Amino acid sequence: MNEETKNEQVVDDANVEEIFDEARETSTDETTQSQEDHTNELEELQKKVTEEENRYLRLQADFQNYRRRVELDREASEKYRAQSLITEILPALDNFERAMQVEGEGEQFSSLKQGMEMVYRSLTDALKKEGVEVIEAVGNPFDPTLHQAVMQGEDSEQESNVVLEEYQKGYRLKDRVIRPSMVKVNQ
Missing domain, CATH: 2.30.22.10 (Head domain of nucleotide exchange factor GrpE)
Known part of the structure; x- marks a missing residue:
């Protein structure tokens, strides 16, 4: 192999190494961004779940109160x-x-x-x-x-x-x- 081809190969290896470094940095930045996005999404979903649980508990309490009122009304009606x-x-x-x-x-x-x-x-x-x-x-x-x-x-x-x-x-x-x-x- 001649020397010029060797230099091109060295340059190409250096370029490849640079390209890999850039790709790793970009990948790391994208991974970090992706993790933050997932974390934010997870927090929003947890908030929604908490809100729905609270709503469910309130509905359950309202239903129990309704049943109690109906029972009291029925007892008074019978009495x-x-x-x-x-x-x-x-x-x-x-x-x-x-x-x-x-x-x-x-x-x-x-x-x-x-x-x-x-x-x-x-x-x-x-x-x-x-x-x-x-x-x-x-x-x-x-x-x-x-x-x-x-x-x-x-x-x-x-x-x-x-x-x-x-x-x-x-x-x-x-x-x-x-x-x-x-x-x-x-x-």
């Missing part, structure tokens, strides 16, 4: 299912009480009154089975959640704010007041 019927029956019960206070004589009257008392007892027993209770008023302290004051009176023998008379009975269904008692309260 107070007869409220509208009872509200409709109370005026008839009041009329029975007024009719039984009427005085009269004779065998027919006493038979009629006895029949009315039996019907009245049947109604009150059926209401008691459903959880209806009469609100006691006379002699008790006035309670605005149980009583409706329609008059005030003055009785020196009674304490202030005590119910003196009851004009209309009040009723409670379990723990809910269906109708407050209409009362006269001492000053």
